[in-house]
Amino acid sequence: MIPYDLPMALRSLPAVVLLLLILCASNLPGGEPPFVEYPADLKPYLATLHQRPGSLSFQGESGPELERWRRKARGRLKDLLGLKLMEQTLKEFEPRVELSPAQERTDHLRFSGTIETEPGIRIPFWLLKPKSIGSRPHPLAICSHGHDRIGRHTYAGVWRNEAHRQQGTNRGGPIGIQAVRHGFIALVPATRGLAEEIELPDLKGRHGKRPCRAQLIHALMAGRTAVGERVWDLQRLLDWGLTQPDVDPSKVLMMGNSGGGVLTVHTAAIDPRISIAVPSCSFTSFRSREGYIFHCDCCLIPRVQVELGDFSDIGGLISPRPLLAINGHTDGLHHRPAVERAVARVRRIYRAAGATSQFRHLWGAAGHQFYPDLMWPLIQQWLNHEEGRFHRDPATGLPQSAPPGS
Numbered sequence: 001m002i003p004y005d006l007p008m009a010l011r012s013l014p015a016v017v018l019l020l021l022i023l024c025a026s027n028l029p030g031g032e033p034p035f036v037e038y039p040a041d042l043k044p045y046l047a048t049l050h051q052r053p054g055s056l057s058f059q060g061e062s063g064p065e066l067e068r069w070r071r072k073a074r075g076r077l078k079d080l081l082g083l084k085l086m087e088q089t090l091k092e093f094e095p096r097v098e099l100s101p102a103q104e105r106t107d108h109l110r111f112s113g114t115i116e117t118e119p120g121i122r123i124p125f126w127l128l129k130p131k132s133i134g135s136r137p138h139p140l141a142i143c144s145h146g147h148d149r150i151g152r153h154t155y156a157g158v159w160r161n162e163a164h165r166q167q168g169t170n171r172g173g174p175i176g177i178q179a180v181r182h183g184f185i186a187l188v189p190a191t192r193g194l195a196e197e198i199e200l201p202d203l204k205g206r207h208g209k210r211p212c213r214a215q216l217i218h219a220l221m222a223g224r225t226a227v228g229e230r231v232w233d234l235q236r237l238l239d240w241g242l243t244q245p246d247v248d249p250s251k252v253l254m255m256g257n258s259g260g261g262v263l264t265v266h267t268a269a270i271d272p273r274i275s276i277a278v279p280s281c282s283f284t285s286f287r288s289r290e291g292y293i294f295h296c297d298c299c300l301i302p303r304v305q306v307e308l309g310d311f312s313d314i315g316g317l318i319s320p321r322p323l324l325a326i327n328g329h330t331d332g333l334h335h336r337p338a339v340e341r342a343v344a345r346v347r348r349i350y351r352a353a354g355a356t357s358q359f360r361h362l363w364g365a366a367g368h369q370f371y372p373d374l375m376w377p378l379i380q381q382w383l384n385h386e387e388g389r390f391h392r393d394p395a396t397g398l399p400q401s402a403p404p405g406s
Helices: 015-026 040-049 063-081 083-089 151-156 162-170 175-181 211-221 226-241 259-270 304-308 311-316 336-352 372-384
Strands: 096-099 108-118 121-130 138-143 185-189 247-257 276-280 323-328 359-364 390-392 399-401
Touching (some): 063 083, 063 226, 063 259, 063 304, 083 226, 108 175, 121 151, 121 175, 121 226, 138 175, 151 162, 151 175, 151 185, 175 372, 185 226, 211 226, 226 247, 247 259, 259 311, 304 311, 311 336, 323 336, 323 372, 359 372
Parallel strands (some): 138 185, 138 247, 323 359
Antiparallel strands (some): 096 108
């Protein structure tokens, strides 16, 4: 597995020589400790399998070349996700939204809604608004959950019982209500394949009794991906959210933990309407040095490694917009060296974009959860500070980071 950040002199060596050097270095004292240990006879196979990815991985482009890379890679990502196919097959379908009357809470208004994003697929969501909405438009927050069957309720503080409330608050939530208290209007949707209301049952247990994997199998058979379907749902909800008169369409925050963070990265990478992206406990390389794949298999995108490179390349497509990635120091689902490699690569991309201050990575002190004390100060800084303000590009009408000195 040839690292992305090798010096040019080493890249010119034959692949076999490079692989031997890497394998030897990993066994030296002070080398990177492995996340897992595969059987010795499988290590050469994995090393060969995961050689340097394809031509659309970031190669140090800058200026106009960087924008060309971004455009080509973003288009190819949409294709690999199955989004272009969905756009073609669903071009005649008009999403439909139903919204209930407001429920008045202590400090916010809560609306229950559904959006039909394709025939028969109805995504339930919570819409949360500050109680004193005022006349000025508010920034919009989209809060996407991961592998939690009642995740939209967890994020919106709609507790099933006391145990649910304690679990949600102990993991840094409820993030939707926090967004409202920071002046946002929040959309908190169910995630297709992960939420109880919109999961595809694994009948007869053929796919490990895992609805998320059942969704993946069906999607792949149809030329889609599970992640692509989830991105599609969020984009249709965003289409609707940006039409609301009390929403500022130039300020859109997207955030999520775990699988919701993976979804945040993919959505922000292809949709420039996302102004700020905050993936929590999800940002890492696709795999460890020895070949361990970190994300759930429902996050699989066929050919993504050989064509686009690493998860960090996808994260780099968010540049120059603000990206805050947070990982938990004791999160056993990820490996610090793999996280640090991904972070270093994204820093290179943001540096090439002239936007070094728009990417931050922070370590939380605990495990697989949100870290609101780390998140919100930076989010507010990017919203309010000069280097984080947004304007609409006159050519595209899309919100973009303001150029330095504007």
